[in-house]
Amino acid sequence: MATKVLVVGSGVVGLRTAIELIHRRIRVHLISPRHPLHPSTCSMGAGGLWMPFHCTDSRTDRWSLETLNELTRLSSEKSSPAGKLVETLPAVVFSRNSQSAPSWSAHASGKSLDFKNLSIEDLYKQSESQRFRLPRKEVMKMAGYSHAWLFQTQIVDTPKMLMHMLNEIIASEYTDHVDVETDEYYTNIEELLIEAKERGCDGLVNCTGLGSKLLCNDASLIGARGILLHYDRASCVWNQKERGFISSVEAKTNLLQDSVITISEPPFGSETMPCYMIPRGDIVAVGGSYLVGDEEKGIRSSERRRILENAQNMGIDTKKSMCVSEWVGFRPYRSAMRLEVDEKLSSLSGVTVVHSYGCGGSGWTVFVGVASDNANLLETRMETGSHFDGRNEVHC
Numbered sequence: 576m577a578t579k580v581l582v583v584g585s586g587v588v589g590l591r592t593a594i595e596l597i598h599r600r601i602r603v604h605l606i607s608p609r610h611p612l613h614p615s616t617c618s619m620g621a622g623g624l625w626m627p628f629h630c631t632d633s634r635t636d637r638w639s640l641e642t643l644n645e646l647t648r649l650s651s652e653k654s655s656p657a658g659k660l661v662e663t664l665p666a667v668v669f670s671r672n673s674q675s676a677p678s679w680s681a682h683a684s685g686k687s688l689d690f691k692n693l694s695i696e697d698l699y700k701q702s703e704s705q706r707f708r709l710p711r712k713e714v715m716k717m718a719g720y721s722h723a724w725l726f727q728t729q730i731v732d733t734p735k736m737l738m739h740m741l742n743e744i745i746a747s748e749y750t751d752h753v754d755v756e757t758d759e760y761y762t763n764i765e766e767l768l769i770e771a772k773e774r775g776c777d778g779l780v781n782c783t784g785l786g787s788k789l790l791c792n793d794a795s796l797i798g799a800r801g802i803l804l805h806y807d808r809a810s811c812v813w814n815q816k817e818r819g820f821i822s823s824v825e826a827k828t829n830l831l832q833d834s835v836i837t838i839s840e841p842p843f844g845s846e847t848m849p850c851y852m853i854p855r856g857d858i859v860a861v862g863g864s865y866l867v868g869d870e871e872k873g874i875r876s877s878e879r880r881r882i883l884e885n886a887q888n889m890g891i892d893t894k895k896s897m898c899v900s901e902w903v904g905f906r907p908y909r910s911a912m913r914l915e916v917d918e919k920l921s922s923l924s925g926v927t928v929v930h931s932y933g934c935g936g937s938g939w940t941v942f943v944g945v946a947s948d949n950a951n952l953l954e955t956r957m958e959t960g961s962h963f964d965g966r967n968e969v970h971c
């Protein structure tokens with residue numbers, strides 16, 4: 576029975592897939608052209624927020640729920656190294672009208688989410704007692720926001736979690752080979768197959784994110800450009816005069832809790848230029864954009880101005896707070912994620928090939944469920960030694 580798998584790609588999907596295989600005692604080779612912390616790795620700069628966003632696959636809710644359960648478990652283990660990298664925070668999604676609750680809230684209700692659909696008055700009443708740090712109520716009301724979703728979510732410190740996962744893989748007795756700085760970008764899937772065969776692998780998982788556009792000649796995979804400014808969280812100065820909290824020191828003594836804020840409706844945000852703030856590890860990430868097909872690698876000055884305004888509207892005093900870095904990333908979006916056995920290639924080559932790319936704006940929201948499905952597909956094929964007969968094809 577085949578038991579050795581080549582995982583290509585060291586973003587969140589590739590690393591978690593390698594870990595899932597190791598846990599199942601399957602031997603692993605892991606390669607990628609760039610280190611997980613290289614800025615070109617989409618997973619590295621991401622906000623790390625658990626909330627399904629631009630991932631329209633019908634399996635999203637299931638993957639998200641599996642991921643939420645794992646992140647909730649981790650965040651409750653504060654003494655464990657991985658537990659320190661996951662933080663539970665309140666998240667608020669502002670809107671101009673009452674919005675029906677999203678499907679993921681129903682699937683996850685009764686779990687840790689504590690999802691509420693509130694009027695703005697009720698939201699601020701709750702925040703009075705629970706001490707959330709929110710934008711000023713008057714500002715939000717004047718701008719026309721009248722309702723909000725409020726829920727407890729999980730935020731992953733993405734760069735540190737990638738390193739944690741990489742170290743776990745390196746340390747495992749089931750790992751045969753790790754090279755995450757090969758500098759080699761493959762240009763077609765056949766090259767990956769040759770690589771797998773040369774290494775004696777009979778399984779291959781393609782976790783190359785947006786790289787699969789070229790690799791698999793997949794025109795349905797598109798990049799959705801996102802932009803972020805990172806503020807130093809510890810020294811962030813908050814301008815929330817309404818409540819008398821003007822500095823992080825005062826905020827801390829009043830036990831004010833950082834919150835995730837997202838707005839995709841005007842005037843502060845829109846579908847293509849959402850306004851959001853995610854406290855993540857040492858930074859507060861402020862965004863953003865969701866621009867399909869935009870390939871600009873830097874942040875345009877008009878965009879920077881817009882994010883600064885967003886930061887101010889969210890309560891950050893941008894003159895006194897330290898902006899430590901900025902980042903541009905390209906979400907690998909596909910209307911349905913390609914997570915399936917490539918039956919034709921697998922039959923022809925004798926190597927079970929699983930594609931796993933296209934999780935859009937939700938990689939950190941679905942990664943646990945996605946990696947588990949990747950491993951299930953490999954294990955099932957490997958155990959049964961099945962070849963393509965048209966019956967066991969998995970459709971997106």
Ligand SMILES: Cc1cc2nc3c(=O)[nH]c(=O)nc-3n(C[C@H](O)[C@H](O)[C@H](O)COP(=O)(O)OP(=O)(O)OC[C@H]3O[C@@H](n4cnc5c(N)ncnc54)[C@H](O)[C@@H]3O)c2cc1C
Nearest residue numbers: 585586617618622623624761784786801904937938939940
């Ligand atoms: C601004 C922004 C904010 C985001 N915020 C969030 C958030 O808060 N929550 C959330 O859930 N998601 C968020 N996302 C989405 C999330 O980052 C992505 O869904 C996720 O990172 C995709 O992971 P991946 O492993 O598929 O791809 P990647 O992380 O891009 O990894 C791809 C890997 O493949 C390798 N590779 C690429 N091309 C080739 C090739 N030709 N040959 C070999 N290897 C190759 C790369 O080197 C890399 O190792 C955000 C994205 C952006 C841009």
